Amino acid sequence: MNLYEDIIAGKEKLSLIGLGYVGMPIAVAFxxxxxxxxxDINSEKIELYKSGCDPTKExxxxxxxxxxxEFTSDERRLREAKFxxxxxxxxxxxxxxxDLEPVESASRVLGKNLTKGSVVVYESTVYxxxxxxxxxxxxEKESGLKCGVDFxxxxxxxxxNPGDKVHRLETITKIVSGMDEETLNTVASVYExxxxxxxxxxESIKVAEAAKVIENSQRDINIAFMNELSIIFNKMGIDTKAVLKAAGTKWNFLQFEPGLVGGHCIGVDPYYLTYKAETLGYHSQIILSGRRINDDMGKYVAENLVKCLIKAEIPIRHAKVAILGFTFxxxxxxxxxxxxxxxIKELSEYEIAPVVIDPVAxxxxxxxxxGIDFYALEKTSDIDAVILAVAHNEFKNLTKDTLDGLYNLxxxxxILLDIKGLLNKRAYTEPEYIYWRL
Structure with missing residues (x-):
């Protein structure tokens, strides 16, 4: 019997190294x-899983x-698995x-416990x-085994996609690759x-690695274009969301929106590709330009808040600002x-320490x-400005009365900055409100 058949028959086990937002759902599915x-090396996380608690909410x-x-922080148990x-x-x-330290460290731990006949598949995004x-x-160094011969x-x-209940491991086409045809067949069969x-x-491991980094790089570039349009249209006094709604009526217009690009994928992966390109003597033009735009959007939002405070004749120093949402x-x-x-960092330059509210984080x-502490929405009052920053379900249903109750009368x-464009802006107009969105 081959490895796939042994796994199906229950004679061999699969191990998952790294039980975060990606690894844990994979382990559960298998x-x-x-x-x-x-x-996972984090014993506290393992104890949470063992107690039936999912801190990731995935x-x-x-x-x-x-x-x-079989949740464990004992690396020796990896010897029980072959895949x-x-x-x-x-x-x-x-x-x-x-920063390849996490994947290098995982390789060292696995190498110390690798046995002959094993197949090792990496899922981490790399160049x-x-x-x-x-x-x-x-x-090879840690195991004393030879790749291609012993494993x-x-x-x-x-x-x-963290937080996405529709696009899951089971429903997304999986790219697989292997060092040779036999390995490719085994990897494909196991994931199937x-x-x-x-x-x-x-067709190769490098092709699969490259496919991953360009997926997120493409999305990053498209969002950067939307962010640049938002900056331009803001100067023109045109509502970006209205422009995108109109342009979106064309069949081949790509549906992207401006926003803050964070997390550990879209905001990170492009740098892996440009780093490798630079080692080969090529300096990225489009990818890094997009990254610069997206990396500066937090500062851009803070600057516009300050402009709104000035317009409203509210003192900037020590202004009370509530930020709704903190997660990526x-x-x-x-x-x-x-x-x-x-x-938050940019606002601190103006001596503004915002009140951060996030029931999900x-x-x-x-x-x-x-070093961030969260506050309860219902206990927040006398606010000078609100930044609706993250589109949590809890915030999508906020009523005007609830928002009105937050402000200093x-x-x-x-002042209301609706970064995600969640609200009907017609309900938050002058002279009562100064409403701004990307």
């Missing part, structure tokens, strides 16, 4: 069909409680160069060449156990690489990473 070991507490994943999936973050450093040129040597490798980029949408067999995207507790922090993570005007 556990419905085969034996799965879920490994699958929910009940699913975690009833799933068959390994590595799904750890690949962030960037302060200078926007790739072309990382799997074969960086990860394989680490696996095989593949790459299958993650496409899970859970991926109902089917798989696409890339709607309905997701993840605050990593959120661009809301850029707004991971409270401990926000405190640990940014002694001010002549209420």
């Amino acid at each position: 556990s419905k069909k085969i034996k799965v070991i879920g490994f 699958v929910g507490d009940e699913v975690i409680r009833n799933c068959a994943v 390994h999936i590595v799904a750890v973050p690949t962030p960037v450093k302060f200078d926007h160069t790739p 072309p060449g990382v799997t074969e040129d960086i990860c394989v040597p680490i696996l 095989k490798i593949g790459y299958s980029p993650e496409r899970i 156990i859970v991926v109902e949408a089917g798989v696409h067999r890339a 995207k709607e309905n997701c507790p993840d605050t990593r690489n959120t661009k809301i922090i850029d707004i 991971d409270i401990m993570e926000a405190k640990r990473e940014y 002694s001010n002549k005007k209420k």
